[in-house]
Ligand code: SF4
């Protein structure tokens with residue numbers, strides 16, 4: 001970072017010593033994971049810059065936005081519609097939960113058998129090392145799995161203002177009505193927070209901005225169908241992760257610029273791995289920054305990841321929001337319909353997720369699927385069995401990996417991934 005941001009971090013109430021320790025790990029981990037990859041697209045330099053300034057310039061931008069009277073809204077789940085936040089001229093940011101921090105503090109609050117994602121969110125909050133959380137005027141939680149639902153009862157202590165959305169567990173008529181009512185309540189809450197009423201024009205523009213971001217990602221995903229793959233799974237994951245932090249227009253422009261470059265690479269048959277390298281689709285729990293453990297292992301073993309069936313990936317961005325009708329009410333229907341297409345394992349049953357995994361495996365010509373479940377995540381770990389069985393039945397080799405954020409099992413996972421790649425060769 002070129003500027004001294006310590007006064008800003010102090011103003012935000014961060015624990016500077018603990019924050020230094022975090023940055024001291026994050027920087028080298030990023031270097032080691034990303035910058036040494038062979039044949040990286042030149043456009044990834046933008047993401048290198050974003051990551052180098054992830055606690056600096058972007059936070060400064062959030063602070064400037066707040067000084068200009070705009071509100072910053074932190075979220076943890078893809079079910080919180082960004083369209084509503086943008087429609088009140090707010091800024092939405094995903095809250096980091098991709099690493100464990102201060103486990104000794106976290107385990108005073110949460111049982112040990114809690115997933116790493118929830119523990120990560122608490123660790124960053126309790127140790128006061130997340131400037132995004134500190135810069136958020138409002139944090140929106142959501143009742144998805146039991147861990148999060150009960151966790152919010154404790155999390156309020158660490159957020160300026162915590163608002164919890166209820167979510168249905170079944171995609172039925174009643175489930176839709178519940179989600180719609182919650183979207184309307186969130187809209188009212190955001191209007192009260194910002195002092196701005198959502199208008200037809202404002203909401204239409206907001207929908208278009210978020211759709212543009214998603215469309216740029218769809219373009220990127222499609223290019224990964226080429227063999228050789230023009231971009232690594234690690235770099236594509238990074239773009240999926242930055243999706244949640246960056247300024248929407250700047251992000252869209254940067255992803256489209258990379259896609260221009262990748263189109264030229266595909267035409268010239270240039271790739272990040274040799275043609276014919278094993279192609280893997282990763283499916284399962286979301287991977288937030290800086291959770292790069294499994295993709296590093298998979299690509300380090302000589303495979304290339306060609307898709308992420310994940311909320312930090314195609315599950316989260318797959319559908320566009322249709323601009324329905326010409327009233328705020330009808331547009332809310334479009335938002336509700338779009339978000340209820342997300343195939344999260346908290347829904348029961350959740351058959352469309354399997355259909356989507358199969359479609360992605362076919363579209364991106366994956367040789368196999370690696371199912372990623374976070375230890376103690378009941379929804380995804382329980383769904384993993386039937387998903388594996390159904391994929392294998394259709395001739396799609398599948399490997400189930402259950403892990404957490406710790407490095408202890410990396411060697412064992414590497415061995416299992418290597419054996420899986422041998423199986424794919426056979
Ligand atoms: S996996 Fe489910 S709970 Fe987690 S971010 Fe995605 S939609 Fe939300």
Ligand code: SF4
Nearest residue numbers: 115117145285374377
């Ligand atoms: S990974 Fe699983 S247990 Fe953890 S927050 Fe997401 S749905 Fe809940």
